[in-house]
Amino acid sequence: MTFISQNNVITGELEWVFLDTTKYDHEQDLARSAYADMLHDTERNVLYEKAIIKAIENLKKSNNPIHILDIGTGTGLLSMMAARALEKFQIPHDQQRITACEVDKPMAEIARECIKINSLKDRINVINKRSTELDLSNDLDNIPINMIVAEVFDTELIGEGALRTFHDASKHLMIDNKQSIIVPARGTIFIQLVQSNFLQLFHTMNDIENKSLQIPFECSNLAGNSVYDLNVNEIHEHIIPLTEPIKVFNFDFKNINNSKQYQDECIVDNIECNKSGKINTFIMWWELDMDEDGEYKLGTTPIWCTRQQPQWREHWIHGVYYPKKPLNINQGDKVSLYCYHDEYSLYFDVLPFDIKQPMNVSLFLPRLYLPSITSRSAIASFNSTYRRTKYLNALNILLEKSSDTLRCLYIGDGLLLPLLVLTMYEDVELYIVQTNKHLIRTLNQILEYNNKRCHIIDKSLTALTIEDFDQNKLDIILSEPFFSKSLLPYDNLYFYYSLQTCKKFMKSNFISMPCRAKIRCIALEFDHLHKIRLAVKKCCNFKLKPFDDKILNASKIVDDFIETQPLFEYSSKPLSNIIDLLHFDFKEDNRSSTIKQDVEISLIQNGQCNGIAVWIDFELSDGIWLTTGCETINFNQPMQWSTYCKQGVHLLRKPINTPSSLKVSTQFDYQKGHFSFEFHENLV
Incomplete structure (x- = not known):
């Protein structure tokens, strides 16, 4: 038990909080792990299991013992899939071994408990280490692995260190490449040159009032040029593709070349523009060959490039990048694209002419990394x-x-x-x-x-x-x-x-x-966002109750009832009118008081309420209000959220069927600068 100091962002004052820091840090690690969304990703889980089954079937043909390494095991799901596949092909227990490594201590413990309640404790060994720290003799009993299964990918594919992870494991822990299998086998990164004036609003500061005040170029990109990750499927109507998708990097995970310290660059030339417009944005996605034959493919292909309805997911979305300068093009023009990656990130820029690859392309097009001075929402x-x-x-x-x-x-x-x-x-x-x-x-x-x-x-x-x-x-x-x-x-x-x-x-x-403000809310039915906090219960017929119990309980302990989300990225429909929760008059000094209000939200539209959006509106002067959420709603139209800021969201643990109502108690302590929200659910 100890006191810790933290800054109150509302009052600007330091405040002291009495906490059991060991327990709090442990619970915070659990709450932030965000595995639930991955476990609800049916496409991901099904394709991983199919690839694991196929890999084990191929390894069985060699009549050699099978030793599988699951890197970053999380709940132990992939290891349990491997154990089930080994049983399916009747691999003798003395001819099989599964090692699951997990660097996060709380998650490693959850994996052990999940494996135990699925009666696989004797078949899967969980080690609380990074894969790069595993020692062949001490951790693996000098038994090299011949199969790796791992899900170590992010929006940029390589941002979680996938290149070093696979290279190090295949070099130091595997028997040899010819007799070994990695699931997934390969990864390909795609880029598409597009025009999106909407996405430009998050990158380049525009001049004011017909250029009466101009923003100099060196001040225009204050958000930097690192990846802007968001689900472009939700804003596809704001994106005009100007070229076909372009393959820019391909990674064979069994043969990662680290001779360049995991760096590579190239120029893709003769890219034909199939529409006239302005190249001001790049959209990036990736695709995994889950098996060596490329039979099973898993990726983040955007909605306009696939015939199938994409799987909704929050853990893998899309990467948005921007050229140093937008480029006007005509239909039929050809351009060149400079592409670069280091161990963790990607960089792209466009050239207005066909350029033959020089020996060192970086001499011709130096990379310009811009630091982030302010957020994309602020831009x-x-x-x-x-x-x-x-x-x-x-x-x-x-x-x-x-x-x-x-x-x-x-x-x-x-x-x-x-x-x-x-x-x-x-x-x-x-x-x-x-x-x-x-x-x-x-x-x-x-x-x-x-x-x-x-x-x-x-x-x-x-x-x-x-x-x-x-x-x-x-x-x-x-x-x-x-x-x-x-x-x-x-x-x-x-x-x-x-x-x-x-x-x-x-x-x-x-x-x-502003002179006044009001906190407002509305009841919603989200199409997908609520899944990030849903209990998993079972995944691929494996019981994951230990995960639900510990993660959701940790979230209750350390997370606010309200979390931030850019709601324009998540489809939803309104189920109630907009309700005012609290009012503030900035000229009144209420710093020694507490205000509280109870309101009832009537769910007046058909649906299932699974979330409450909360935001603040400011009155700039008499009758002129500026919203950070939405001003009005139309029950027959999709929600129109402010795109320049995030909103607060309370995701209900148990959805409420309409017609019904719920009670919201809101309190603000002026002296401490603390909000409290209580949502009394299922009040009929």
Whole structure:
């Protein structure tokens, strides 16, 4: 038992929490493991088992003992599939051996328990180690393996270290390549050059108000150029393919070449563009040959490139990349694509001409890795026409009536609102409080490029003095509000506490923008998202109750009832009206009080409620509200969620059939800055 300090993102204060840290860390590891979605992936599980059966059938023909290594066993599922296949082919127990390794200690224990309740304890040995740490003599009794089965893949295929994992195991633990089998056998990465103005909104900051304020190129890509992973199937109507899919890398997992330290690069030339448009986005996916013959294939092929309805999954989605500069092309044009991978990541760029592969292509096209200064959601919020319109309307009300020079204080990590103020109103004296060195540098570059000026104060709010404002009291305090440390949408109530701290610098009749806020919610039926928290019970006829008991219990202990999700990526339908939970007035100092409200949500549409979405709306000025969720609903149309921020979600452990209702108790402790939500389910 000990006290730990943690930062409260709403109040901005350090707070001390009394915890059994050993138990908490253990439970947190379990809760974050996120295996449930994989176990609900029927296609994945079926194809793995088919490939395992085929591999063991082929190994049986050699009449040699079979030693299988399951790397990253998780619940032990693949090891149990292997044990069942060995039994199917009547491999004698003294001629078989299964070793399952799992580096995560809590998961290794869960694997042992799952294996035990499925009566396979004597046939599968679980070792709590990385596969790269296994020793042939000490861990494997000097019995080399002749089959590897592993699921060590992510959105980029190689991001979990698959290349080193397979190379190291096949080199140090296998008998030899000819007599051995790896499941899966191979992996292929595909790329497609597309136009997606929607996805561009998450990458490049657009100029303001018909280029009255321009964003210099060096400031335009603040989210960096690492992979943006999302399920593109949900936004396929915003994607225009300009070429056919292109195979760019192929990995034979038995023959990984590490002579280049797991790096490779190439140029794919003569790529024909089958439509006119602008190449501004790359969509990446991959495909696994589960067996050496390529009979069973498992992949993340997007919906427009397959005739089958893709399996929904959260653990493997799609990779989005961006060229250094978008390229306009005409139908029939040919372009070249530069492709690179290191041990864990991928990089792509497009060239507007056919280029023959030089000996060292990197000399011709140096890779440009851009760090992430702000999030992709923050870039999308900067570009949102909806938000810009709301701010402009509110600013017109606040600023146009005054003939005097107004002194404004801006607090927050968003860039849009202060730049709008400087663009629209030359007489405003703007003070920006910002301690992030990268954002300060970016602001200065944008201001210098556009011959604008303001006062940037590199201080914490508590260190401000009246001298920072030239001894002048301020008229307006502004915020988008957006703060980079916020996770949940209502964490941006940090603005309320910032306002209270800065009141001493404000005139008695000061204006606050935003001035009020309200927490809102709606009952939903998700098509798939709820599966990430569903109990598994059985998977491929193996009992996984130990997994359900420990993972779901750990989630209850360490996870908030509300988690964040970008709901525009997940299809759902509304089952209730939008309900207000709590209201806030930013000018009122309620820091010594607690507010609580109970509401009942009536489920008025046919369906099964499996989740509640929660978000916050801000009133910028009288009657002008900015939402972080949705403004209105149409029961006959799909939900239209704000794409520039994430929403909060409470996923019900037991769905509620309609018609029915549920009660929500919401409480906020102003002094501690703590929310609590209680969802009383199945209240008829």
